[in-house]
Amino acid sequence: MYGLGVDIGGTTVKIGIFREDGDILEKWEIPTVKDNCGEAILPDIAKSIDEKLKKNGIEKHDVKGIGVGVPAAVTGDGVVKQTANLGWGYKEVRRELEELTGLAVKVENDANVAALGEMWKGGGAGCENMIMVTLGTGVGGGVIIGGQIYSGVHGGAGEIAHICVNFDETESCGCGKKGCLEQYASATGIARLAKMKLADETRNTILKSKGNTAKDVWDAVKAGDEVAISIAQEFAKYLGRGLADLAAVVDPEIFVIGGGVSKAGDILITYVEPVFRSMVFFASKGIKFGMAELGNDAGICGAAKMVL
Amino acid sequence: MYGLGVDIGGTTVKIGIFREDGDILEKWEIPTVKDNCGEAILPDIAKSIDEKLKKNGIEKHDVKGIGVGVPAAVTGDGVVKQTANLGWGYKEVRRELEELTGLAVKVENDANVAALGEMWKGGGAGCENMIMVTLGTGVGGGVIIGGQIYSGVHGGAGEIAHICVNFDETESCGCGKKGCLEQYASATGIARLAKMKLADETRNTILKSKGNTAKDVWDAVKAGDEVAISIAQEFAKYLGRGLADLAAVVDPEIFVIGGGVSKAGDILITYVEPVFRSMVFFASKGIKFGMAELGNDAGICGAAKMVL
Numbered sequence: 001m002y003g004l005g006v007d008i009g010g011t012t013v014k015i016g017i018f019r020e021d022g023d024i025l026e027k028w029e030i031p032t033v034k035d036n037c038g039e040a041i042l043p044d045i046a047k048s049i050d051e052k053l054k055k056n057g058i059e060k061h062d063v064k065g066i067g068v069g070v071p072a073a074v075t076g077d078g079v080v081k082q083t084a085n086l087g088w089g090y091k092e093v094r095r096e097l098e099e100l101t102g103l104a105v106k107v108e109n110d111a112n113v114a115a116l117g118e119m120w121k122g123g124g125a126g127c128e129n130m131i132m133v134t135l136g137t138g139v140g141g142g143v144i145i146g147g148q149i150y151s152g153v154h155g156g157a158g159e160i161a162h163i164c165v166n167f168d169e170t171e172s173c174g175c176g177k178k179g180c181l182e183q184y185a186s187a188t189g190i191a192r193l194a195k196m197k198l199a200d201e202t203r204n205t206i207l208k209s210k211g212n213t214a215k216d217v218w219d220a221v222k223a224g225d226e227v228a229i230s231i232a233q234e235f236a237k238y239l240g241r242g243l244a245d246l247a248a249v250v251d252p253e254i255f256v257i258g259g260g261v262s263k264a265g266d267i268l269i270t271y272v273e274p275v276f277r278s279m280v281f282f283a284s285k286g287i288k289f290g291m292a293e294l295g296n297d298a299g300i301c302g303a304a305k306m307v308l
Numbered sequence: 309m310y311g312l313g314v315d316i317g318g319t320t321v322k323i324g325i326f327r328e329d330g331d332i333l334e335k336w337e338i339p340t341v342k343d344n345c346g347e348a349i350l351p352d353i354a355k356s357i358d359e360k361l362k363k364n365g366i367e368k369h370d371v372k373g374i375g376v377g378v379p380a381a382v383t384g385d386g387v388v389k390q391t392a393n394l395g396w397g398y399k400e401v402r403r404e405l406e407e408l409t410g411l412a413v414k415v416e417n418d419a420n421v422a423a424l425g426e427m428w429k430g431g432g433a434g435c436e437n438m439i440m441v442t443l444g445t446g447v448g449g450g451v452i453i454g455g456q457i458y459s460g461v462h463g464g465a466g467e468i469a470h471i472c473v474n475f476d477e478t479e480s481c482g483c484g485k486k487g488c489l490e491q492y493a494s495a496t497g498i499a500r501l502a503k504m505k506l507a508d509e510t511r512n513t514i515l516k517s518k519g520n521t522a523k524d525v526w527d528a529v530k531a532g533d534e535v536a537i538s539i540a541q542e543f544a545k546y547l548g549r550g551l552a553d554l555a556a557v558v559d560p561e562i563f564v565i566g567g568g569v570s571k572a573g574d575i576l577i578t579y580v581e582p583v584f585r586s587m588v589f590f591a592s593k594g595i596k597f598g599m600a601e602l603g604n605d606a607g608i609c610g611a612a613k614m615v616l
Contacts, residue, residue: 073591129460145453150558152591152592153560153561153595154559155559155591156555156556156589156591156592157559159556159557159559159589159592162556162589163557164587166475167549168476176590241475245471245553246557248464248470249468249471249554250458250460250557250558251459251461251463251465252460279485281464281470281483282484283381283462283463283464284460284462284464284467285462286461287461
């Protein structure tokens with residue numbers, strides 16, 4: 001038996017055919033065509049899957065189903081109410097894709113799906129209770145409880161980007177609230193912290209000539225740049241606060257950190273973990289840290305796992 | 309078939325015999341004897357249960373088991389590592405009580421057990437995903453997911469008392485951290501907020517002659533006292549922050565508020581709900597509020613539900 005994993009992003013749709021043991025038979029990408037409220041996205045996926053199954057000589061009765069990750073909150077019946085990056089408004093993703101393919105479909109938020117992938121085959125392997133924190137352009141979160149995605153009653157669980165970690169913030173987050181974790185711990189957030197720091201910084205720093213992207217900051221940290229280190233400490237203060245709050249609510253076995261910002265790797269953990277340890281409630285002090293391992297494949301892996 | 313619910317507190321142990329439909333056949337209390345590291349507590353419970361079962365003509369093979377709530381973090385195998393109020397250090401509660409009674413035993417943190425009770429027969433009836441917040445001398449929290457207690461990997465889930473809601477706090481919480489929800493939203497916390505407020509308050513207020521307990525504050529709020537209202541707003545600010553963070557992580561169907569402070573009832577919700585609504589991430593704006601309904605019986609109800 002096989003399972004299909006589909007990871008719908010704002011630029012491309014990633015698709016993979018998986019065996020039950022987790023091996024990838026084939027993976028590929030198609031462009032995400034967002035014209036006319038994204039009306040072609042699901043038909044394009046269905047057509048592409050049909051072609052690839054044929055090419056691989058796989059009959060549909062040998063496919064358990066299709067798991068789909070989408071960049072939006074998803075209700076229990078596979079409905080998306082609103083998307084920021086796909087053009088969709090209200091969309092019955094599960095029903096439409098089932099009608100287009102004749103296969104069973106499960107739909108989940110993409111950050112939750114990536115978390116499930118990391119639990120299955122990545123940095124959280126062997127941990128049935130984990131939280132994945134994806135530090136990319138934004139911040140994503142996925143909560144895995146008892147080996148399964150927990151997405152909440154309204155699809156809003158694991159929205160850890162919007163935990164408040166600074167009650168004194170005056171600038172608004174994209175969501176309209178102030179002081180959200182995403183304002184500090186995303187790539188955008190780190191660049192923002194760097195810009196603020198550089199505006200009134202008198203010390204010499206590589207960053208003044210290099211730039212202030214998250215990558216610039218981490219490169220400068222590795223080079224021992226004092227100003228970059230103070231930005232990393234600021235970033236770590238906010239992320240550590242957020243993780244401590246998560247620990248007090250969910251008390252997972254492990255935090256798995258992923259996303260572009262996590263390419264800083266161990267150096268990131270070096271700054272964040274001590275802040276977390278100083279703020280975590282004592283009962284949860286045994287929580288471990290790990291790095292995501294699947295990179296861009298986390299989404300298709302987790303999506304396939306939903307149906308396998 | 310019957311189930312037994314046991315709620316171990318610092319002063320008394322509450323015990324109830326339940327039918328499977330939730331009816332209470334009999335409930336009673338025995339004193340909590342804490343001498344010699346609380347060595348008599350479990351034998352006293354076992355003896356008392358044996359007597360009552362005999363009195364009611366119930367054979368042990370007609371009892372599904374004993375559910376126990378304890379004021380401590382509990383690991384998955386029913387072990388308590390430390391208690392503040394019972395005298396116990398490391399204690400294998402499940403094993404010991406099973407040996408004493410010959411019945412199957414399940415053990416959980418008392419706040420979690422009370423939450424399960426409210427889900428079964430109280431303010432959260434019909435909601436399989438809920439968070440109960442108990443505002444008593446301290447703050448207790450219980451997370452129910454899929455109709456079952458979720459207590460985390462180290463027994464530290466639902467420790468919402470220790471979410472940080474004020475990063476500028478200079479006084480320490482009992483747990484050693486600073487700015488925990490418990491420092492503002494418990495009866496003790498409200499009295500503390502009132503004391504600080506009264507120290508530099510020039511307006512007239514009933515509280516100056518009455519006192520500054522949580523009850524004094526709520527009574528004065530009901531009487532329209534301006535200073536008391538500003539204390540209630542301060543309380544609500546912190547509790548609203550905490551609930552918004554909980555919503556972003558767990559996204560439950562309902563928050564059920566219980567404990568002595570919740571006797572203020574609707575007036576409490578009047579202050580807290582608008583703060584929550586202003587801070588909650590949009591996906592979770594459908595979360596409802598309810599009041600606990602079982603009072604002191606929540607513990608024995610939830611404990612019995614664990615085995616029924």
